[in-house]
Structures are given as C-alpha cells and as structure tokens.
Amino acid sequence: MSNPAQNSAATTESTLADIVSHAKEYGFVFPSSEIYDGLAAVYDYGPNGVELKNNLKQLWWKAMTQLNQNVVGIDAAIFMHPLTWKASGHVDGFSDPMIDNLDSKKRYRADVLLEEKAAEYEKNGEIARAETLLAEMGRLLTAEDLAGVKQLIIDEKILCPVSKTGNWTDVRQFNLMFSTQVGAVAEGSSLIYLRPETAQGIFVNFLNVQKSARQQVPFGIAQIGKAFRNEIVARQFIFRMREFEQMEMQFFVRPGTEGEWYQHWKETRRRWHEALGLPAAKLRFHDHDKLAHYAKAAVDIEYEFPFGFKEIEGIHSRSDFDLTQHQALSRKKQNYFDNDINPETGKPYGNYVPFVVETSVGADRLFLATLCQAFQEETITEGEGEEQKTKTRKLLRLHPAVAPVKAAIFPLVKKDGLPEKANEIYQTLRYDFRVIVEEKDAIGKRYTRQDLIGTPFCIAVDHQTLEDNTVTVRHRDSREQTRMPISELHGYIGHAVSFSRIFEQL
Numbered sequence: 001m002s003n004p005a006q007n008s009a010a011t012t013e014s015t016l017a018d019i020v021s022h023a024k025e026y027g028f029v030f031p032s033s034e035i036y037d038g039l040a041a042v043y044d045y046g047p048n049g050v051e052l053k054n055n056l057k058q059l060w061w062k063a064m065t066q067l068n069q070n071v072v073g074i075d076a077a078i079f080m081h082p083l084t085w086k087a088s089g090h091v092d093g094f095s096d097p098m099i100d101n102l103d104s105k106k107r108y109r110a111d112v113l114l115e116e117k118a119a120e121y122e123k124n125g126e127i128a129r130a131e132t133l134l135a136e137m138g139r140l141l142t143a144e145d146l147a148g149v150k151q152l153i154i155d156e157k158i159l160c161p162v163s164k165t166g167n168w169t170d171v172r173q174f175n176l177m178f179s180t181q182v183g184a185v186a187e188g189s190s191l192i193y194l195r196p197e198t199a200q201g202i203f204v205n206f207l208n209v210q211k212s213a214r215q216q217v218p219f220g221i222a223q224i225g226k227a228f229r230n231e232i233v234a235r236q237f238i239f240r241m242r243e244f245e246q247m248e249m250q251f252f253v254r255p256g257t258e259g260e261w262y263q264h265w266k267e268t269r270r271r272w273h274e275a276l277g278l279p280a281a282k283l284r285f286h287d288h289d290k291l292a293h294y295a296k297a298a299v300d301i302e303y304e305f306p307f308g309f310k311e312i313e314g315i316h317s318r319s320d321f322d323l324t325q326h327q328a329l330s331r332k333k334q335n336y337f338d339n340d341i342n343p344e345t346g347k348p349y350g351n352y353v354p355f356v357v358e359t360s361v362g363a364d365r366l367f368l369a370t371l372c373q374a375f376q377e378e379t380i381t382e383g384e385g386e387e388q389k390t391k392t393r394k395l396l397r398l399h400p401a402v403a404p405v406k407a408a409i410f411p412l413v414k415k416d417g418l419p420e421k422a423n424e425i426y427q428t429l430r431y432d433f434r435v436i437v438e439e440k441d442a443i444g445k446r447y448t449r450q451d452l453i454g455t456p457f458c459i460a461v462d463h464q465t466l467e468d469n470t471v472t473v474r475h476r477d478s479r480e481q482t483r484m485p486i487s488e489l490h491g492y493i494g495h496a497v498s499f500s501r502i503f504e505q506l
C-alpha cells in the first residue's frame with residue numbers, strides 16, 4: 001500500500017556556509033581542537049561523518065580491488081626513508097608559487113589568484129580571455145618564470161581581496177612538505193617528512209607486491225591513507241586541508257600502452273563518480289595547463305561545488321619517472337620481465353621499467369562533493385484541501401549505500417509493547433546494517449531528524465504491527481510510506497543499500 005505524502009517539491013541551491021554549519025550541527029565535520037579556537041585547515045569527522053567517509057572509502061576500495069582481479073591493495077607507513085622524497089622530486093620541486101600583499105600582510109598562491117581571475121572572465125562569458133590567461137600562466141610556471149607570473153598578476157590588475165591594493169611582493173616558491181625529526185637524541189636524529197602523497201609508498205613496494213601477489217603487467221596497486229601538505233592558503237572547508245586522506249591507485253603498464261590505459265581509467269573513474277550520484281552536468285574534465293615534473297598527460301575530474309568547478313580527482317600518466325628515480329637513488333633494479341610475445345619481433349617483450357597511470361582522489365574532497373550534492377532544501381506542500389500546508393524541509397539525499405544510518409526504527413508510542421517490538425526488529429537487522437531505534441519525540445520530528453542525516457528508510461512500529469507483523473516504511477526522498485511484512489525488511493533494505501546498485505552502473 002502506498003501513501004504519497006507529497007504534493008509538490010521545489011529545491012533551492014545551498015551555499016557552502018549552509019553546508020558547513022549543517023555538517024557541524026549533525027555530527028559530520030567539526031573544526032579540529034575547536035575548544036582552542038580550532039587549527040586552520042584541519043578538521044575532525046564526527047559520528048555521522050566517519051560513517052559516511054568510511055562508506056565512501058569502502059566503495060572506492062572495493063571498486064578497485066574487488067572489481068578488478070589485477071588491482072591489489074597495500075597499507076604503507078606514513079614515514080618513509082628521506083631519499084624517497086629526493087627521488088620523487090618533492091624535496092626539490094614540491095612547491096607552490098606564493099605572493100604576499102605588503103599592505104594586508106596576507107599570503108596567496110599566485111596561481112590561484114590567476115585562476116580566480118580566469119574564472120571571473122569565464123563567468124562573464126569571456127571564455128577566450130580566460131583560456132588565454134590560463135595558457136599564459138601555464139607557460140610561465142612551466143618555464144619557472146616567477147617574475148613573469150608577478151607581472152601577469154600586475155597586468156591583470158589583480159588586487160588583494162583584503163587591502164584592495166596591488167602592492168605585491170615578488171613571487172617565491174614555498175615547499176609544501178612537513179618535516180620532523182626521527183630518533184631519540186638530537187644529534188643522532190635525522191630529518192624525515194610526513195608523506196605529501198600516498199603514491200610513493202606504492203612505488204617503493206612495486207616489486208614486493210608484484211612478486212608476492214603474483215601479478216603480471218598490467219596490474220595496479222591501491223592504497224588509502226593520510227597525506228600532509230603545508231598548504232599556503234587553506235580555504236573552503238575540507239576542500240583544502242593540511243592533513244587529508246588520499247585514495248590512490250598506480251597502474252603499471254607496458255611502455256607504449258599508457259595512452260590506452262590513461263583513457264580507460266579516465267572514463268572508468270568518471271563513471272564511478274556518476275554512479276555514486278554526482279550528476280554528469282556537475283562533473284567535467286579539465287586538462288592540466290602545467291604538467292607536474294613527472295607527468296606526460298594529466299587531467300582533473302572536477303565537480304561543481306557551490307564555489308565553482310574544482311578538482312576532486314587527478315588522472316596522471318606518470319611514465320616510468322618514479323620507478324626510474326627510485327632505481328637510481330636506491331641502486332635496486334625496478335625491472336619487470338614481460339613474457340608476452342611481441343608480435344613485431346616474435347620474442348618476449350623482456351625486461352623494462354613499467355610505465356604508470358595513476359588515479360588519485362581525495363577522500364575529503366569526495367566527501368565534500370557528496371555532501372554538497374546531497375544537501376537540499378525544498379519547499380513541500382502536505383495534506384489536502386483546507387488542511388494543506390506549505391513548509392520547507394532540509395534533507396541529505398545521500399545514496400543509500402553511503403548513508404551513515406540505513407534505517408531508523410520508531411515505535412509509535414513508548415508503551416503497549418511497541419518499544420519491545422521495535423527492539424526485536426532492530427535485533428534482526430543490526431548484524432548487517434547500521435540501524436537505530438528512536439523512541440523520543442513525535443514521529444514527525446523523528447522523521448525530520450533522520451532526513452537531516454540522510455537516513456534512507458524510517459520504519460514505524462504501530463499497534464497493527466503487533467497484530468499482523470507489518471510495519472510502515474517511510475522513504476526519505478519521496479516521503480512515501482509503504483506497508484510491508486517485517487520478514488521482508490532485511491531483503492528490502494539490503495537491496496537498496498548494497499554497493500552492487502552502484503557497481504552495476506560501472
């Protein structure tokens with residue numbers, strides 16, 4: 001039996017400020033060490049946030065290591081031998097161009113100032129002007145012409161948003177790695193870094209994994225873990241943090257085939273985001289104007305946040321740069337012997353250092369995109385005729401597979417054996433799903449609370465339940481209510497929240 005509660009619904013756009021305050025109020029994200037007024041660009045995940053984030057990470061992990069027999073996972077340490085970062089180029093080249101305003105004493109990333117200017121042109125319909133500016137910036141940064149970058153900022157008449165002046169310092173490079181000392185005594189200690197990316201933990205384990213997991217090229221290694229960057233400008237909530245989490249997969253391929261694999265992963269990863277519920281119209285590819293030192297080709301998958309299209313994932317064709325560098329500094333061969341027959345020579349492809357295609361997505365940025373997409377405020381009308389009322393409701397339209405709570409069970413009243421019945425249902429569901437029982441407040445209020453944290457189903461237990469073992473299942477998005485036997489709940493919820501619903505679309 002279906003009982004459509006909804007007559008109409010209209011959705012309004014939300015701002016980042018709405019999302020930040022919702023995230024705090026409903027236990028998704030808190031500022032770090034808030035009682036001490038917080039620590040810039042560091043955040044903590046609350047009870048609902050950690051569930052959502054874990055679900056997103058699981059979804060990525062399984063899409064990589066369970067859907068592909070030739071992708072296996074590792075969990076490498078955050079600390080690595082310091083030479084790792086020399087080899088990878090991070091000691092010498094992992095820096096952002098910064099510029100200070102002499103009046104406000106505020107520091108900015110020079111490239112971000114120029115990108116924001118280009119976004120302004122784009123917004124005004126001056127697409128060609130935006131493209132020319134970005135191309136010029138890319139050219140100057142690639143040539144490491146920092147004086148040129150400063151001149152471009154001046155020519156574009158970019159002013160400090162705080163002091164409103166163009167009184168700028170020179171542009172300088174600022175290394176983003178955090179360092180610390182390892183060792184008990186000061187003299188004997190050595191400098192080590194907090195990893196700025198998880199990828200290097202994969203590269204240095206390439207042969208360990210290839211041999212122990214008996215993998216043959218092409219194959220991939222996936223990893224989820226923390227990364228640290230001393231970002232110059234920390235803004236936009238969890239979009240740019242100093243401590244964050246990456247989900248990276250390095251795919252090792254035969255040289256010459258990297259172009260096909262790059263296309264393959266580019267498309268596969270975009271489909272994954274769409275399957276998760278990020279609409280195609282809010283996703284786009286953005287080719288890099290300035291390639292990183294290791295890259296042959298690079299593209300970002302961007303999502304349209306309330307503050308514009310921004311990167312959530314990078315797909316990079318990294319050539320054999322990293323493995324060759326590690327080979328040189330560690331003096332350990334990083335060769336792979338390829339037994340497949342090369343049709344041109346009739347002989348095996350033989351020994352080579354594989355090329356790499358990387359997919360790298362930030363768990364926190366994905367979390368933010370998911371939250372921005374799910375957070376909706378809609379105007380709804382309820383009831384019929386004279387009884388009809390218009391009101392607004394806020395809700396999180398999260399995919400059921402990633403929602404922190406899958407179902408909330410509500411005894412209609414706190415007596416007559418209804419709480420006991422609710423608990424019985426809870427016992428049958430809790431081994432497989434994160435479900436809760438809520439007894440307090442009127443049922444309407446309880447529905448509202450669950451809408452706000454994105455719970456896809458609410459199960460109402462009433463007096464009829466005691467007679468015929470049926471319950472009312474209320475659907476978050478449509479507010480429709482369906483009566484069903486308790487015995488069907490497990491299968492019903494299981495179908496909706498299964499990762500399979502997402503994987504089927506890949």
Ligand code: ATP
Nearest residue numbers: 231239240241244311312313314360361362364365
């Ligand atoms: P940006 O240009 O925004 O600084 P990036 O190109 O340096 O990002 P990558 O080095 O390609 O980023 O890292 C891969 C992914 O890691 C990014 O797509 C992003 O999702 C995530 N990431 C990078 N830096 C941060 C950060 N400071 N805070 C949160 N996530 C980050």
